[in-house]
Amino acid sequence: MGTIELRFDAAIFSADVVVRTTYRYSGDFYTSVEHEATTFVVRLAPRSSTVNLALLEERFRTDALDERMREQIREETGEVHAALVTAALREAVPADDAGPTP
Amino acid sequence: MLPLDTKAKLTNWGHAPLLKVADLAEMAVGRFPFERMALDLRSIGQKSAATAELVGLPWAGFIANQDAQLPSGRPGVVLDDRAGIVRPGDVIELQPLRSRVLVRYRRGDASNVLFATEQCNSYCMMCSQPPHDVDDAWRIEQMCELVKLIDADTPSLAISGGEPTLLGAGLNRVIGHCADRLPATPLHVLTNGRRFSAHGYAATFEAAHPALSWGVPLYGDHFCLHDYVVQSSGAFAETIKGLYALHQAGQRIEIRVVLVKPTVERLQELVRYLYRNLPFVEHVALMGIEPTGFAKAHYDDIWIDPADMADALEAAVEFLAARSMAVSLFNLPLCALSRSLWPFARQSISNWKRDYLPPCEGCLVRERCAGFFSWTTDAWTSRAIRTITHHEEGVSCEKH
Amino acid sequence: MKFRGREAFTGSRPYRLLPLRFRRLPWDPSRAFVSSMSGDWLLMEHATLERVIDRVLAADDPVLTDMEARHLIARDIDRSTLAPLLSQYKARKAYLSQGPALHIIVVSLRCHHTCSYCQVSRKPTGASSFDMSEEVANTVVERLFEWPSHTLTVELQGGEPLLHFERVHGLLSRIIERNQREHREIRFVIASTLHDLTDEQVQVLKTYNVQLSTSLDGPEALHNANRPRPERDSHARTLAGIERARATLGPGSVSALTTITRRSLEDPLAIIHEYRRRDFHSISLRPLSPYGFARKTVARTGYSIDEFLAFYRKALEIILSVNHDGYELEEGYASLLLSQLHTPFSHGYVDLRSPTGAGLGAVVYDYDGQVYPSDEARMLAAMGDTSFALGRVEESPRTWLSSPAMRRILDAGVAEALPGCSDCAYVPLCGADPIDHYARQGDPVGHRPTSDFCRKQMGMFDLLLERWELGSDADRRVLEQWALKAPRSTPSDDVSEAG
Ligand code: SF4
């Protein structure tokens, strides 16, 4: 089985989304992502003959859409997330200070 | 039900103090000064026992059945009190203008309350004690005085209102008095907890009293529901922040959930919320509605027959109990509960406002049943009320 | 004042998303497991989640209420509060608030087994040069009390620690003596085959209230095949040791771990019944780890994580039915993961933390005075790779924590920041294991799509969630019981899987 090629409209999918999706497939496939004009081209080549190829394109596209949702969530919540973590850690003893008493 | 006030004829009182009702035993103990005690001549029986020597002591006044029994020229209270509303050991307040005597503390009762204020910052749909916007800061002083006259072995004491935290530092004073005078008496403050969201207030109660706990109501797992029930925007957020502040200040917390219809509809979600977010609370009380005050005006919005919340209650109680969160059912008649819940039901209604209905006559579990608030009407009575007979109790419940 | 209807209290501002992650359910991809940053969660339609994110849901849709109560969204941020989310997050990470509480002391490398998969480079029983010296032991005790944690779990292991009982006894008594001044809460655990356990030793263990952790791989044939001794009596000796210990120390004094070899995969039933027969109420099914000799013999004893998960699925069914039979039996790792799913609390388990428990939750003192952040790091060193050696007992713990090894661990030690994990819906319940990833993949950060660690975690979370969701009321009750009984931290009440 040869290389599978998938194309994503760069107006809809960011590089980050395409790369994150591709990462999910990097266990079973040799992967590459290229940017051609208004399109991202993803190439997947199975690492072995036992890799499940059924509905590969459909799965990949669904995952890409899910990644797009995650991107949206990250954009909307990144600030709150950072603020909360900072607030939580301010009250906990930071790892460095959890060390031994001198 | 035994009322907390009664008509009285008051004579020769210059001002209207709080008085400890004393019999000879109280005098012998000598814990309170004569000036704070009214000698209950009714308790002495033989008129001859009330010697001139006894009457000559500097009592604040005397209590009797008839004018003729009162020592002349001394302050006196004449009561027509066959029910025994005022008894030795009680603390009474005299209201000469209204010709009434109020019992502010009843000896031996497990549900004595210090009434903190009529004001409140919430406006709950089922409030049994509707708030009034009056300046009653004088109550702080009265509570402190009252605490001085309360028996040292009182089993428990509550502070309620209105909203006690509206007294601000006044509440600290009252609790401080309790710590001084009644350190062994568990003290439970009923509060909506909102004021504790204010920076630093909760911390002022650290180590305030050796047996202090707070009862805080929560009616929903999200602000829309809770704010609606307490009719105050922003109340949920304040209460939640207040609960964390109390916990931070090392306080013991009880969550009180009045079972109004909209809350029952999300009861499972609410107890899940408690476990996930407030696992440190010491006790959760699920409480039947007290059908008085505002509750009467909102019958359609808040009433749900306990028989119709059986599943919700069982699931909620089971959930909390499995997670080692202590849970109790208040104000719910046993016959309206499935038997698996009986061990959780408490006889929570103070005896001065507790009554039973005709089916309760001859009911086997009456002695441990919460019964009904005296002002309960048919509309507020579960259709499930029925006498529990020996036979029924013998059979194990089919549902389980 | 007038009473107002519900609509008056719904808030006036549009809802906002809170940090959330989602994963489509493998058994029903049209739905998703949606988790908050503190690990509260909800199962919901994936399409609904999409609508929530795209803001095309009616403002009074009940799903928004559920999401709000689980801190996945906030309606009108002025009227709701993030305090519960913050509180939950801190409760989850409660293990951060103190220094390491688990202290593993390797008393001796000697062992009488020649297990094909042994995780430790064990030495023959006569080789006393692989014993911890008294001098090193005394220094270890000094170091122990330099950590701030109020509760300390001291775990003595080997090799076979009982082969060097003199040192075991010495350590126990010295630690208790030191503690007269320190007033720490100390718990002792000894990981042993129990083969040579004598009544005199048991008396000593009783004095110090020691818990025993042993290995029982299943019925006799399987256990002996896994743990060869020239006499072929490993199983019988372990059982005898268990009996001896229980007789004096009580029925709950011994816990056992089950190492799953290729051979074990075939017969989960026999293994589980062996545990029941021996009156254990807890079983811990552990896949082989890639350390020690195991890596060299992978062909003979190894298997893929997928094979392990298939085995585990069968085993879980059997264990559930044993429980339905009326015999209480919990699976240790399931309990741990279920406690993360079904309780808001932090756990005491050092291998599943973020930030990692290596060096922050546990410290290992080797027989020769070398100090490691975890047993895995010690085994790597035994195979010649000292990348994660923290230093020596003569140095101060502060030196260990500022070692390059520790920095390397911390750089890859926060799961929420690792590629793959950062977007994973299980990350609030999962952990980072940089040393494991280094051992398997040569890089502490690791590559999630090929990580056995991740595959196991993900597979277990999926399975336990599926089993809980699709299970009967009785199934759920058992699974939730495990979750609720699992030890929670109290930040320092640590347990390890050593044995
Ligand atoms: S009949 Fe009366 S006393 Fe008996 S359970 Fe019902 S309410 Fe209680």
Ligand code: SF4
């Ligand atoms: S290790 Fe795997 S399961 Fe755990 S958080 Fe990372 S990606 Fe998720």
